[in-house]
Amino acid sequence: xxxxxxxxxxxxxxxxxxxxxxxxxxxxxxxxxxxxxxxxxxxxxxxxxxxxxxxxxxxxxxxxxxxxxxxxxxxxxxxxxxxxxxxxxxxxxxxxxxxxxxxxxxxxxxxxxxxxxxxxxxxxxxxxxxxxxx
Amino acid sequence: xxxxxxxxxxxxxxxxxxxxxxxxxxxxxxxxxxxxxxxxxxxxxxxxxxxxxxxxxxxxxxxxxxxxxxxxxxxxxxxxxxxxxxxxxxxxxxxxxxxxxxxxxxxxxxxxxxxxxxxxxxxxxxxxxxxxxxxxxxxxxxxxxxxxxxxxxxxxxxxxxxxxxxxxxxxxxxxxxxxxxxxxxxxxxxxxxxxxxxxxxxxxxxxxxxxxxxxxxxxxxxxxxxxxxxxxxxxxxxxxxxxxxxxxxxxxxxxxxxxxxxxxxxxxxxxxxxxxxxxxxxxxxxxxxxxxx
Numbered sequence: 001x002x003x004x005x006x007x008x009x010x011x012x013x014x015x016x017x018x019x020x021x022x023x024x025x026x027x028x029x030x031x032x033x034x035x036x037x038x039x040x041x042x043x044x045x046x047x048x049x050x051x052x053x054x055x056x057x058x059x060x061x062x063x064x065x066x067x068x069x070x071x072x073x074x075x076x077x078x079x080x081x082x083x084x085x086x087x088x089x090x091x092x093x094x095x096x097x098x099x100x101x102x103x104x105x106x107x108x109x110x111x112x113x114x115x116x117x118x119x120x121x122x123x124x125x126x127x128x129x130x131x132x133x134x
Numbered sequence: 135x136x137x138x139x140x141x142x143x144x145x146x147x148x149x150x151x152x153x154x155x156x157x158x159x160x161x162x163x164x165x166x167x168x169x170x171x172x173x174x175x176x177x178x179x180x181x182x183x184x185x186x187x188x189x190x191x192x193x194x195x196x197x198x199x200x201x202x203x204x205x206x207x208x209x210x211x212x213x214x215x216x217x218x219x220x221x222x223x224x225x226x227x228x229x230x231x232x233x234x235x236x237x238x239x240x241x242x243x244x245x246x247x248x249x250x251x252x253x254x255x256x257x258x259x260x261x262x263x264x265x266x267x268x269x270x271x272x273x274x275x276x277x278x279x280x281x282x283x284x285x286x287x288x289x290x291x292x293x294x295x296x297x298x299x300x301x302x303x304x305x306x307x308x309x310x311x312x313x314x315x316x317x318x319x320x321x322x323x324x325x326x327x328x329x330x331x332x333x334x335x336x337x338x339x340x341x342x343x344x345x346x347x348x349x350x351x352x353x354x355x356x357x358x359x360x361x362x363x364x365x366x367x368x369x370x371x372x373x374x375x376x377x378x379x380x381x382x383x384x385x386x387x388x389x390x391x392x393x394x395x396x397x398x399x400x401x402x403x404x405x406x407x408x409x410x411x412x413x414x415x416x417x418x419x420x421x422x423x424x425x426x427x
Contacts, residue, residue, distance in 0.1 A: 008190075010186050010187045010190050011187060012184060012187050012284050012365065012368060013180075013183055013184065013187075013284075014183050015183075015186045015187075028348060029348075029349070030348050030349055033348075040344070040345075040346060041344065041345040041346065042345065042346050042347070042348060043194070043198060043345060043346075043347050043348070043354050043358075044347070044348035044349075044354065045353070045354060045357040045358075068194075068354070068357060068358065068361070070194050070197070072197075077190055077194065079187065079190055079191055079194070079361075081284075
């Protein structure tokens with residue numbers, strides 16, 4: 001019990017998670033990062049991916065659409081544009097979003113639209129992956 | 135006899151008509167009060183939900199500033215100010231007391247030279263005001279202030295960052311209305327760019343703490359500063375929309391109260407006029423009967 005730390009995940013529209021946890025694994029832009037108690041102070045942007053939270057020996061997963069993580073001595077904070085538990089994901093919507101994004105990638109448009117479509121596709125696929133596992 | 139009755143009757147009719155018109159105004163203001171109370175409840179919940187995010191980002195950015203030194207970044211370093219951009223957030227509609235006027239006044243008060251100012255307005259009220267006075271515009275957003283979304287904030291901040299990077303503007307201020315409570319809203323002005331690292335005198339209690347930035351402080355800031363701007367703009371939009379509803383509710387409540395008071399006065403004079411008419415009629419009948427004797 002002694003090796004837990006405070007984790008907080010916030011999104012623009014709610015406080016997604018706030019609890020004592022054993023470990024959290026996030027996908028940063030540089031690769032996967034596992035944070036446990038007494039990790040050194042760190043700030044890093046996050047890529048689109050999965051947040052794995054270990055609490056009482058059990059893992060829980062959530063889809064995360066990019067953001068950043070700040071690790072401090074007493075507390076770890078993840079700030080993200082959106083975070084969802086598997087059961088919250090609207091699979092139909094994600095599928096449709098993926099299709100739409102693929103469609104847009106096929107028809108070549110301005111560069112900024114391409115980047116946007118790519119990001120949208122990645123987010124949708126990430127949601128689908130998480131939803132399938134959960 | 136005919137004539138005087140006519141006058142009293144007209145007086146009564148006029149008063150009656152006024153009571154009716156004041157009453158219908160009262161019904162409208164009452165309805166608006168109820169609508170804005172309902173909206174206020176919703177927007178207040180939103181403010182409470184967004185505040186943690188807003189504050190966390192702000193704290194994090196401040197933390198990074200206080201724990202790093204000598205970072206060179208275009209959004210951080212000061213440069214000569216030739217053009218100042220103001221983002222002014224107001225409502226689309228009036229009838230909300232001094233809400234719009236206060237925000238505009240705060241901005242005006244802060245501006246120094248009209249020629250060195252450009253504007254990005256949110257809401258029709260600010261747009262109309264500054265349009266009429268021929269200010270420079272960089273952008274205008276309408277119909278978003280009542281129910282702002284995060285993508286609205288994104289649009290505004292990407293516009294600001296683009297202009298800033300092209301050096302078309304050298305300084306950015308954000309004018310919004312802080313929602314203190316239902317009856318109190320405070321217009322605020324904050325500087326968005328260049329970011330000033332507020333010197334917090336925290337260093338003595340902890341000493342210098344080494345924080346690692348993956349992959350590098352510059353890249354973290356590259357990501358973080360646009361996010362910071364976005365979330366600050368979003369927070370300001372949400373605060374302002376709550377303030378707007380609060381201000382409108384109070385204004386409409388006052389209007390309803392005033393209408394009620396007016397109706398009270400008018401009813402009193404109506405009754406007086408009615409009584410005068412009756413008294414006069416009786417006097418006339420008595421007078422007539424007396425004359426017949």
